[in-house]
Amino acid sequence: MDLDYSKKEPIVFPYKHQDIYVKGKLEKVLRPMALVGVKKQNFKMNALIDTGSDRTISFLNPFGYQFGVGDTIEGEPDELRGLTGTEKAFPTHMDIWIGEHRLNVPIFWVTRPFKINEDYEMILGRKIIFDNFDVLFRQKEKKVYFYKI
Structure with missing residues (x-):
């Protein structure tokens, strides 16, 4: 295994301040975020880089509808489980860009509406993303480095 970079x-993303409710109180927190292109390279979304999530997740309302995902959904939603509980979501494969690199990933579109001070626009999970990039978190620098494998 060679870890010589x-x-x-690298594609470098700075940590970003986010206003999020924590225990009922609005707080400004610093999070590792990536600015990713979705469906089209020039449509950007802020995505929390979550090493604890297998899946890439976003919200059907409003983001999925903006991409026309609502027109292609069939059947029953899957059930996603995480630390904060259970959510219903529809999986749909979609192109995303990290820098100039295009990946086709399953995005799970959560059925409940997006809450601006409680949710992230997108959660970037490990599946496919971490198979194509070595991701290096530099906490002291407040940056995340993506190295194409």
Whole structure:
């Protein structure tokens, strides 16, 4: 296993401040976020980089509807389980861009509406993303480095 990144050019994302309700109180928190292109390279969304999530997740209302996802949904939603409980979501494959690199990933579109001070626009999970990039978190620098594998 070679962890020498000296000859690779990373895609670098700074941590970002987010206003999120924590225990009923609005707080400003610093989170590792990536600005990713969704469906089209020029449509950008802020995505929390979540090493604890297998799946990439966003919200059907409003984001999925903006991409026309609501027109292609069939059947019953899947059930997603996490630390905060259970959500219903429809999986749909979609292209996302990290820098200039395009990946086709399953995005799970949560059926409940997005809450601006409680939710992230998107959660970037490990599946496919971490198969294509080595992701290095530099807490002291407040940056995340994506190295294409």
